[in-house]
Amino acid sequence: MAHTGVLxxxxxxxxxxxxxxxxxxxxxxxxxxxxxxxxxxxxxxxSADEFDHHSFVLRRADTAGFDLMAFKVRTDADLDAFEQxxxxxxxxxxxxxxxxxxxxxxxxxxxxxxxxxxxxFAHAEQSDPKPSAHNPDVWITEPHGMxxxxxxxxxxxxxxxxxxxxxxxxxxxxxxxxRLDMPDGVLAIWLTAGMKAHDIAFVKYPEPGKxxxxxxxxxxxxxxxxxxxxxARYDISIDIGPTRHGITRGQTIYFFDPSGNRNEVFTGGYxxxxxxxxxxxxxxxxxxxxxxYEREMNEAFLSVVT
Amino acid sequence: xxxxxxxxxxxxxxxKGAMTDLLPTAGRNGDSTxxxxxxxxxxxxxxxxxxxxxxxxxxxxxxPETPATARRVTVTIEGHGSASVSTEERLLVALERARGLGQxxxxxxKLPVGCRRGGCGICRAQVIAGDYRRAPMSRExxxxxxxxxxxxxxxxxxxxxxxxxxxxARLPARxxxxxxx
Ligand code: FES
Ligand SMILES: [Fe+2]
Numbered sequence: 001m002a003h004t005g006v007l008x009x010x011x012x013x014x015x016x017x018x019x020x021x022x023x024x025x026x027x028x029x030x031x032x033x034x035x036x037x038x039x040x041x042x043x044x045x046x047s048a049d050e051f052d053h054h055s056f057v058l059r060r061a062d063t064a065g066f067d068l069m070a071f072k073v074r075t076d077a078d079l080d081a082f083e084q085x086x087x088x089x090x091x092x093x094x095x096x097x098x099x100x101x102x103x104x105x106x107x108x109x110x111x112x113x114x115x116x117x118x119x120x121f122a123h124a125e126q127s128d129p130k131p132s133a134h135n136p137d138v139w140i141t142e143p144h145g146m147x148x149x150x151x152x153x154x155x156x157x158x159x160x161x162x163x164x165x166x167x168x169x170x171x172x173x174x175x176x177x178x179r180l181d182m183p184d185g186v187l188a189i190w191l192t193a194g195m196k197a198h199d200i201a202f203v204k205y206p207e208p209g210k211x212x213x214x215x216x217x218x219x220x221x222x223x224x225x226x227x228x229x230x231x232a233r234y235d236i237s238i239d240i241g242p243t244r245h246g247i248t249r250g251q252t253i254y255f256f257d258p259s260g261n262r263n264e265v266f267t268g269g270y271x272x273x274x275x276x277x278x279x280x281x282x283x284x285x286x287x288x289x290x291x292x293y294e295r296e297m298n299e300a301f302l303s304v305v306t
Numbered sequence: 307x308x309x310x311x312x313x314x315x316x317x318x319x320x321x322k323g324a325m326t327d328l329l330p331t332a333g334r335n336g337d338s339t340x341x342x343x344x345x346x347x348x349x350x351x352x353x354x355x356x357x358x359x360x361x362x363x364x365x366x367x368x369x370p371e372t373p374a375t376a377r378r379v380t381v382t383i384e385g386h387g388s389a390s391v392s393t394e395e396r397l398l399v400a401l402e403r404a405r406g407l408g409q410x411x412x413x414x415x416k417l418p419v420g421c422r423r424g425g426c427g428i429c430r431a432q433v434i435a436g437d438y439r440r441a442p443m444s445r446e447x448x449x450x451x452x453x454x455x456x457x458x459x460x461x462x463x464x465x466x467x468x469x470x471x472x473x474x475a476r477l478p479a480r481x482x483x484x485x486x487x
Pocket of ligand 1: 430
């Protein structure tokens with residue numbers, strides 16, 4: 001088994017201003033299923049195509065934005081090994097007991113130079129609905145809404161992303177699949193723990209801990225079109241798309257949840273192998289890098305975050 | 307200002323036939339810890355495992371209806387023209403359309419449009435005169451004292467009378483407010 005250590009994004013926790021509107025958006029429109037609501041008010045959701053207990057967590061608050069993102073590692077021993085490496089690198093690590101989120105084992109957590117809280121966990125119970133593992137049909141529970149197949153990645157905004165790059169590469173064994181360089185230094189990085197073009201990405205931004213988007217993977221370009229129909233039909237606030245990113249080659253739509261947190265649905269993108277070079281873009285092609293068809297960044301890309 | 311009228315605006319979740327009518331409405335602008343949703347909202351078929359548990363409401367919601375109470379009022383951006391808007395429309399969205407129609411001109415910069423849902427803060431402005439209803443908006447961008455001075459996120463208000471709006475640099479500065487101030 002070549003894939004060890006950090007496997008993939010496990011879940012993200014976002015703040016929302018209006019829980020009922022948020023649950024309606026993520027379940028009926030994005031196409032997730034609500035797994036549970038716990039006593040503290042947090043709501044746990046997943047795609048029917050995901051095995052683990054949940055991949056998306058909503059917390060009601062007076063502000064929108066990012067609470068944390070957690071990656072799943074392969075074994076419990078990985079948690080101890082990573083804790084040692086993270087502490088040796090210089091970040092204090094704290095411990096979240098099993099069950100703090102339903103169905104999730106113990107977690108370790110720390111804060112990046114960019115101000116974002118990241119966690120690792122090794123154990124997740126499974127929950128329904130989930131894919132079949134024996135003579136598996138393509139789905140057991142009929143896809144609905146935008147037919148999101150998984151929570152795929154997040155793009156986060158904050159300072160000192162060069163430090164994030166070094167940390168993810170040297171401590172968590174991620175690879176940088178793609179980067180965007182400006183004359184005064186790196187503007188953005190796309191990092192992967194496996195063979196996807198990215199599992200997490202960062203854009204340099206003065207304010208720490210900011211959130212650009214959480215992204216859901218769709219099956220194909222037709223489903224991206226179907227998602228666009230849903231966005232129009234239900235008057236969901238659109239940012240841009242359907243279009244394509246030069247970076248990662250993903251075919252995409254950016255839009256907003258009812259609290260102003262940006263969502264993405266996308267399909268496609270290349271396969272990354274660890275022996276591939278890092279693809280780089282320079283400032284003269286920045287428009288094409290971000291929005292390949294428009295060939296220019298919209299104003300909101302660098303300025304609208306929660 | 308108008309902050310106390312927030313609960314009077316038509317709740318989009320109360321549309322006829324919307325499955326969310328089944329949901330508790332307590333906690334809409336407050337905490338929802340006392341409610342247990344525990345149900346699936348999917349437009350999923352009988353194959354949904356939650357259906358058997360009586361937790362799947364199935365189907366899709368009915369079309370939004372134009373509220374019978376919609377009126378038209380005039381919103382003026384101090385020094386930059388005015389627009390006729392509906393009382394049932396997010397003000398920023400109405401202003402985007404008015405800009406497209408050429409009714410608002412000479413803004414010092416492009417009309418700032420972001421999430422249109424009260425989260426990102428880019429549409430921050432000040433209401434100088436007039437009545438409006440508020441939808442949820444992030445405390446990160448409008449503190450309680452801002453609120454008292456009429457500072458709003460224009461995407462999260464609905465004009466209820468003729469309104470005078472200030473978009474320019476004389477806005478009260480954004481304070482470093484924590485989420486709960
Ligand atoms: S446009 Fe984001 S808060 Fe109004
Ligand atoms: Fe993305």
